[in-house]
Amino acid sequence: MKVLIVHAHPEPQSFTTAMRDLALETLQGQGHEVQVSDLYAMNWNPVASAADFVERENSDYLVYALEQRLGVKKGCLAADIQSELDKLLWADTLILNFPLYWFSVPAILKGWIDRVLVSGVCYGGKRFYDQGGLSGKRVLVSLTLGGREHMFGDDAIHGPLEDMLRPLLRGTLAYVGMDVLQPFVAWHVPYISHEERQKFLSAYQQRLETIGQDQPIEFPRLSQFDEFLYPLAQKS
């Protein structure tokens, strides 16, 4: 496998960073190629703006997705975006490794998504969901959070975690065509003992060792919808 780990945590000694290091070691130990984008260490700029295009089709009015499409064609994407896009296209497996901030990714990682998943490559026109530009690649979301497991679920105070992760799992990763694996979740991390943390690391290592055989989550397929994206009548 060719694996890209995108990591976003402001503390290099954090448990989330230990998860990144473990993933790197485990996957390399199995003979896979691994690249790491450590967004904090790279001082990654998360802000989508006009400066993301060396040359612009319309320098008077910014339509970001349009400039992305043209930037791809003309090779006009900013160097930091192109570099990340190259890594993403090289990889057959993506790991997003982060602490949950507001039931979502930290802003620095949201800005990797906003800027690197460019229109014209990752999506655009009818290239989305199972037809997305990154189909054939798989993605694992591995996250840490402060809450306890019983706070998530159908009757729980926050509802199911998968529902909170919907814009990421479905709206972003499945949208660009990737096979989205069940997230790996380390619960209540700031409050647990060293031994409990070691258990999460062991579980993560086991998960990583068999990640190539994981079954992805089911998401919509374009064949279930007509050309205007109205749902086709379900066969009974």
Added chain:
Amino acid sequence: MKVLIVHAHPEPQSFTTAMRDLALETLQGQGHEVQVSDLYAMNWNPVASAADFVERENSDYLVYALEQRLGVKKGCLAADIQSELDKLLWADTLILNFPLYWFSVPAILKGWIDRVLVSGVCYGGKRFYDQGGLSGKRVLVSLTLGGREHMFGDDAIHGPLEDMLRPLLRGTLAYVGMDVLQPFVAWHVPYISHEERQKFLSAYQQRLETIGQDQPIEFPRLSQFDEFLYPLAQKS
């Protein structure tokens, strides 16, 4: 009313920016006080980091939420965060105005959430949902997107928009105790005519004029859960 509009769009001539201007004019025209945080114009830094604290409790290991709590007490929050927090606490009504990026807020706005909704003021301990630190304030999410309305809903290709917005509406805004109003949504904006855009602006103006009477969306209440946040048995 005292209204804070937090606006995030990279193009000053955009329709989303026209919505911001309309909100400012409409609300001021009704005699309300309005402040605007234009995140792109302010060159807002969205990246939560150790630099967010003038002084740190633990300078060897960053626990972000912990430093927020202490930063609040000691007045050690970075000046840009304190300034936004002051505006937020001044306001009784918040408007988040943005284009939907990946079924979520643009990274620059996610970073406003990550950095400004500080622990110790907006949430912390048992201060969340109806007990949240910002209870009594109301919030309107007003957004533009490229998709058409029929692409969202129970059987639609993306599912209900409210489900995609869950980490924002429930996991963030309701979490800190705010009364969350039904979002205002302008559909398919990059592709529609001037006349259709004017209709959205008229609808938005009408909505703003009666925003003080809107009924908020229902969310969990802490009284439905025990002290460990397990759900209490439902009375039949």
